[in-house]
Amino acid sequence: GAVVSQHPSRVICKSGTSVKIECRSLDFQATTMFWYRQFPKQSLMLMATSNEGSKATYEQGVEKDKFLINHASLTLSTLTVTSAHPEDSSFYICSARPETGGNTEAFFGQGTRLTVV
Amino acid sequence: GDSVTQMEGPVTLSEEAFLTINCTYTATGYPSLFWYVQYPGEGLQLLLKATKADDKGSNKGFEATYRKETTSFHLEKGSVQVSDSAVYFCALGYNFNKFYFGSGTKLNVKP
Numbered sequence: 001g002a003v004v005s006q007h008p009s010r011v012i013c014k015s016g017t018s019v020k021i022e023c024r025s026l027d028f029q030a031t032t033m034f035w036y037r038q039f040p041k042q043s044l045m046l047m048a049t050s051n052e053g054s055k056a057t058y059e060q061g062v063e064k065d066k067f068l069i070n071h072a073s074l075t076l077s078t079l080t081v082t083s084a085h086p087e088d089s090s091f092y093i094c095s096a097r098p099e100t101g102g103n104t105e106a107f108f109g110q111g112t113r114l115t116v117v
Numbered sequence: 118g119d120s121v122t123q124m125e126g127p128v129t130l131s132e133e134a135f136l137t138i139n140c141t142y143t144a145t146g147y148p149s150l151f152w153y154v155q156y157p158g159e160g161l162q163l164l165l166k167a168t169k170a171d172d173k174g175s176n177k178g179f180e181a182t183y184r185k186e187t188t189s190f191h192l193e194k195g196s197v198q199v200s201d202s203a204v205y206f207c208a209l210g211y212n213f214n215k216f217y218f219g220s221g222t223k224l225n226v227k228p
Contacts, residue, residue, distance in 0.1 A: 004160060006160070009158070032214070034214075034215070034216075036216075036218070038220075038221075041125070041220060042220055043120075043121065043217075043218045043219055043220045043221075044206065044216075044218035044220075044221075045218075046215055046216065046217075049215070093160070093161070095161075095216070097213050097214070105163055105213060106163075106210075106213045106214070106216070107160070108153070108160040108161035108162075109160045110158060110159050110160040111155075111160065
């Protein structure tokens, strides 16, 4: 099946620094990708919808200036956590759906475990 | 709004035991229901889905039935294997776009 690759799988950073997470669709094109976040023992929550060539759409309560999303091509979306703080420590995962029309399956990356110290 | 609640884990079973992971949902529209599985170090993989009430999704011996009257989509398997050890996520979604996930249930199957 289709593959979505997410990098890095784990990252530890210092408070105040920025971290970039990449999400790539390896064998299909995706106009739209999605970014989710999961805090311990909680649900995966949609953070934002990443749109190729335009601004991302953020869910209520998600700070767009803190979580910068860039979807520069049909196969790559990036999430940058700016000025990271320990409360940003979480599991981040992306998904993408092939642009083949119809009700096609969504594919997920393996996720990124971010720890801010 | 839309939401999904699934049983907390971890669930620990012996090989060949019967598995049930409960999942209930709240929906504003008419979503499809899904079970995703995540093996260590891998992305979420679609395990099965059901698109409307009374549909049964099945795959790899796992089954779940879309029950509108009880707003449930419980995952079952008659005989689990060690290789089924993973984290299972129940979800609802509209046209495979925006998903609402449960918190995940970790399954440990012992030989």
